[in-house]
Amino acid sequence: MKKLLALCLLLPCFLAAQEHARQIDIDQKVVTKHSTKINGNTVRYTATTGTQPVWDDEGNPTATLFYTYYQRTGVSDTETRPLVISFNGGPGSASVWMHVAYTGPRVLNVDDEGYPLQPYGVKTNPHSILDVADIVFVNPVNTGYSRVLPGKDGKMPSREKQKQMFFGVNADVKYLADWVNTFVTRNERWRSPKYLIGESYGTTRVSGLALELQNRQWMYLNGAILVSPTDIGIERDGPVKAANRLPYYAAAAWHHGVLADDLQSKDLYEVLPEVEAFTINEYIPALAKGGFISADEKAAIAKKVAKYSGLSEQVVLQANLDIPTSFYWKELLRDKNLTIGRLDSRYLGIDKQAIGERPDYYAELTSWLHSFTPAINHYLRNELNYKTDVKYNMFGNVHPWDRTNNNTGENLRLAMAQNPYLNVMVQAGYYDGATNYFDAKYTMWQLDPSGLMKERLSFKGYRSGHMMYLRAEDLKQSNDDLREFIKASMVDEKTPAKY
Secondary structure, three states, X not given: OHHHHHHHHHHHHHHHHHHOOOOOOOOEEEEEEEEEEEOOEEXXXXXXXXXXXXXXXXXXXXXXXXXXXXXXXXXXXXXXXXXXXXXXXXXXXXXXXXXXXXXXXXXEOEOOOOOEOOOOOEEEOOOOHHHOOEEEEEOOOOOEOOEEOOOOOOOOOOHHHHHHHOOEHHHHHHHHHHHHHHHHHHOOOOOOOEEEEEEOHHHHHHHHHHHHHHHHOOOOOOEEEEEOOOOOOOOOOHHHHHHOHHHHHHHHHHHOOOOOHHHHOOOHHHHHHHHHHHHHHHHHHHHHOHHHOOHHHHHHHHHHXXXXXXXXXXXXXXXXXXOOHHHHHHHOOHHHOOEEOOOOOOOEEOOOOOOOOOOOOOHHHHHHHHHHHHHHHHHHHHHOOOOOOOOOEOEOOOOOOEOOOOOHHHHHHHHHHHOOOOEEEEEEEOOOOOOXXXXXXXXXXXXXXXXXXXXXXXXXEEXXXXXXXXXXXXXXXXXXXXXXXXXXXOOOOOOOOOO
């Protein structure tokens, strides 16, 4: 009797603890209605914010993923209405970046060049692709409000078990494909033309998903968009890795006005083809010779690398023609006591000392974090009415990430070969030093060695960085490029899927 009484006395405390636990609802959604102007036309839409579970093979929920789904209203035929499924990267990054800065109906409050303005928040995106496609922004496990769930025993899986389930190239693709299947089924979008878009590591994710969705979910796509892509498992090591940086270096140096007058007087689009040709035809072969290159050839190559990079010939020779990116970010404007950004080299930073081999911090990332973080938290809660005490993870704990057996590039190639409808577009910013634009081009060139599918591959470049859409001119152009890509890759009912 005493034990029962004690239990009864403790029960209110237990229930209170449960009621006030900081945890996300496993399966819920909130729907709000909105109206906006896109390209001068009124577009009405619903925004659905919510969570949808991930299940194991026994049907037990293992995680829940937070998403935001924008659907244009007044559309009678969803069979021809495209659905764009959007992922960011990291790995461990939330969907916030492309959500409130690129394709969504609301974008970050920034100036025309993409620098943050106060008060922090969002404003209308007059270029959103919502006029031509519905969009769902997906947050993988531990990003945004997405979280791992306790097992049947009420205990959290071990870190190693979580890694096997979620935190690796192939685990990530597998569970996300299951999640997409459920989302498409619940929202009755099986007949819609479907597109994947991923940024940075999200391009690895999207490349793997293209084949996983086809071969395991029997879901075929019309398009995949790779924004600021990673290597997607396609090797570009040694001389290629070193040389491919040079066109980016030229872009950054041109932007900061430190190239020689004959180059600086030209437009960027005139400079880059010249640097690209030198990179392919002279720089890579020279680096391939390693320490056995002749002194005369080494001096001649160093002179050209210095000319195109904005560095001195002495520095290029001291680096044996191979200039690390971290050193470049520190060196280019060292005489002005300034560093340049990694993800967007238009940004400037100041270090404690001018000496050193790398910047103290990345100016662009600090700028983005102090503007995106308050914006997304306010937007979700106050405009989309999604309220929770769970922290929105801009970057979540997903490490160590298992990068073994990364065949995602080959998987994308095979998905394209299997599916004549599948088109791929690459988008990249010229001032991105993390996933540089020439690497993106090179990866696209190597994706299909046969050359038989190159008509379904395209590249678009922009005068900005990793998140090229932050700059007003590129926000418009990149969305217009997406819009045209979607329209061009949709087929009519008389076009069969065949070669």
